[in-house]
Amino acid sequence: MGQHMWKRAATVGTAALLAVGGTGGVAAAEADAxxxxxxxxxxxxxxxxxxxxxxxxxxxxxxxxxxxxxxxxxxxxxxxxxxxxxxxxxxxxxxxxxxxxxxxxxxxxxxxxxxxxxxxxxxxxxxxxQDGRAAVTHWDPDSPSGAVTGPGVTLGAPGPSGTTVASAASFDGTDEAYASLGTSADLSRTFSVDAWVRPDHLDGSTTAVSHSGFSLGAGGSAYFFELPNPDGGDTIRVTGGAPEEGEWAHLTGVYDAEQKTASLYVDGVSVGTVVGAVAPGGTGALRLGADGEGGHWHGLLTDVNVWDRVFVPGEITSAATRRAQRLGYWDLESATEGKSPAYAGGAPLTLGGDASIYAAADDCPWNPDCAPVTYPMVGNGDLLLDGDGDYATTPTALTPTDAGFSVAAHVRLPEDVPARNMTVLSQPGEHTDLFTLRYVAASGTWQAVVAHQDRADAPTTTVSAPLDPNAPEGDQFLAVVYDESTDQLRLYAGDTYAADAAGVTGLDTWAPTGDLQVGRSLAAGGGTDHLAGEVDDVHTYAGVLTTAQLAALRGGGTDA
CATH class of the missing domain: 2.60.40.10 (Immunoglobulins)
Known part of the structure; x- marks a missing residue:
């Protein structure tokens, strides 16, 4: 009897033998066990x-x-x-x-x-x-790495905004634009590599990070992750994303030797996987800004990491996230000497015309014969505008970064909505508005317009959404988000899902010079399209708000 059968028979025991009677009973018991x-x-x-x-x-x-x-x-x-x-x-x-x-x-x-x-x-x-092992190789301009740097590399450039990466290095695209350092990763086995890259010129194929076992960079119309074929055949190449000159992107290449896959992620999103990949490995130094074959990087580069493991999707998403930076927050609860204070940075909003802070007061909790009043949308007060020259303004301009911008506010229109266009928020530049958020009377819709450049004749992109007839107490939550990484303009109206979105091409991030306007647009002769209604909880950000942050603002909270 084999060992496995002996162990199994031993568990039957004497009582079972007596119960089933003899060896035939043992067999029957085993068959049912x-x-x-x-x-x-x-x-x-x-x-x-x-x-x-x-x-x-x-x-x-x-x-x-x-x-x-x-x-x-x-x-x-x-x-x-x-x-x-x-x-x-x-x-x-x-x-x-x-x-x-x-x-x-x-x-x-x-x-x-x-x-x-x-x-x-x-x-x-x-x-x-436990958490994944740290990278076996790391490079950025501020960290000691022992890298040998060529004269075509200049340190001291700013890193991607909205990240913890403070600085970057500029590579001028010449043969002297390189940095070289060693890595202990065995590139014939599972490995991952990532970097923040900003191409300033996209002529041909340019390599940001390379080794004898891989290349990571931009090939004109797409980013790429390459593995040389160990048998001398075609190079294994994964491509995706859309590089733009002067725009940051986070690139991650993952070679999984267990699954025999090579994958590329751009800005935290998987853009392609090749199955059946076999990495050649190889020794030698890690090269930044060059591949040894003339594909020199022309642009900025920073935060390069190599792991001797799989850098998993959750980690990649976190590494690629650019967090929105709050520029101003006005809760519009009070005003002193015509100014409503800002919180967590920013200058106060100065009230113009007959604008005032509205705070409801009633005795309904103890008086059954009280006259009900309409309460502010968020908290104990909001900005009341009569549509006849009222507005508020602050020098804390909505200044985008290369990641984009976000702005949000609560708005309530009167029951008898005026039959004319009205502006909720606008951000003037020198020649035109960076953005305008307004009510359009002809269609009865909200509309956001973004100008591509600070020119009077600049092209624009527009998104729109209907008013929400079921908004509680008429409270309409509106948010405008321009996402530079996806070249998309989004308008949110009362939900965390964009009510409308549009692709934007040719928009150069530009810094407006004027004051942020609440309740009007600013023209050469003064204010126009004054808002009749109430505005509450105005938020402005450099960068892109997440859906979770938008949900918090919609509920009257903060982005934390």
């Missing part, structure tokens, strides 16, 4: 109560039941579907490869299935996964 529960072991992620490495690192789980007639193992990870592994022969163990995508405690549940279809008890193997 479930297989013994499997045992799960892992070197990388043992169930020992300790934390183990880590996100982006594969581990092996060996699953084995003492029963020798097991023909399948059913398994499922926490929150995942149930799958099946088949051993090469009945009773043999199986191996499962797994890579954690996030830090924390998870578990693997396994059951054995025998040839008769009996299923064993469920076994749970806990794995405590």
């Amino acid at each position: 479930a297989p013994e529960a499997p045992v799960v072991t892992s070197t990388e992620y043992p169930d020992d109560g300790n934390w183990h490495d880590g996100v982006g690192n594969y581990g092996t789980f060996v699953i084995d039941s003492p029963s020798d007639d097991v023909v399948a193992y059913r398994y499922a990870w926490l929150g995942g579907p149930t799958r099946t592994l088949t051993p090469p022969e009945p009773g043999a163990p199986v191996s499962l490869r797994w890579m954690p995508q996030k830090e924390g405690v998870t578990y693997l549940q396994v059951q054995a299935v025998d040839s008769a279809g009996h299923i064993s008890a469920r076994v749970t193997h806990y794995a405590k996964v």
Whole structure:
């Protein structure tokens, strides 16, 4: 009798032998019995109560039941579907490869299935996964790396706004524009590489980061991640995204030796994967700004990292995120000497015309005969404008970064809406408005218009949305977002999903010189399109607000 059969028979016991009577009874009992529960072991992620490495690192789980007639193992990870592994022969163990995508405690549940279809008890193997290993190579102009830098590289440029990367280096596109440093990553095995890049010229194919085992850069109309073919065949090339001169992008290339895939991410989004990839590996230095074949980088480069593991999608998204920077916030709760204060930065709003802060006051909580009043949209006050020359203004201009801009406010129109166009917010430049958010009487819609340049005849892009007839107490939440990375203008009206969006081509980020206007547009002869209604909680940002931040502002909260 084999070892597995002996272990299984031993569990039947004397009582079972007496109950079924003799050896024939033993056989019948075994035929009806479930297989013994499997045992799960892992070197990388043992169930020992300790934390183990880590996100982006594969581990092996060996699953084995003492029963020798097991023909399948059913398994499922926490929150995942149930799958099946088949051993090469009945009773043999199986191996499962797994890579954690996030830090924390998870578990693997396994059951054995025998040839008769009996299923064993469920076994749970806990794995405590710690954060992924740090990059084995890092370079930016402010960190000591031992890099050898050519004379075509100039330090001291600003890094991408909305990130923690403070500085960048400028590469002039010549043979002398390079930086070289060593890396300990074995590029014949799984590895990842990322960098912030800003091409200033896109003539031909230019390489931002390279090694004998890969290249990462821009090829004119698309970014690329390349792996030389170890057999001398065609280069493995993944492309995607749309490079623009003077615009930052975050690039990540991932080679997964387990899955034999090469993947490229642009600004945190997967743009392509090649299956069947085999990296040639290779030794030698990491080169920044050049590939050794004339593809010299002309632009800015910073925050280059190489990992000896998979940099997982969640990490990539986080690394590529450019957080919006608040420029001004006016809650419009009060005004002193005609000025409503700003919070968390920014100058106060100066009230013009007969503009005032409206605060409702009634005795309804204790007087059943009270006259109900309309309460402010957010908090205890809002800005009241009569449409006849009222407005507010602040020198804290809405100044975009190369990531774009966002602006949001609550607006309430009177029951008898005037039959004319009215401006909610506008940001003048020297010759035209960077943006205008307004009510259009002819269509009864909200409309946002963005000018591509600071010229009186500049081309514009427009998005629009209907008024929300079901808005509580008439409170219309409006937000305008221009996303430079996607070249998209979005208008939000009462929801966290854009009510309208439009692609924008040819828009150069430009800094307006005028004061932000609330309740009017500013023309050469003074204000126009004055708003009749109420405005509350005005927010301005450099950069792009997330849907979660927009939801918080819509609810009367802050972006935190």
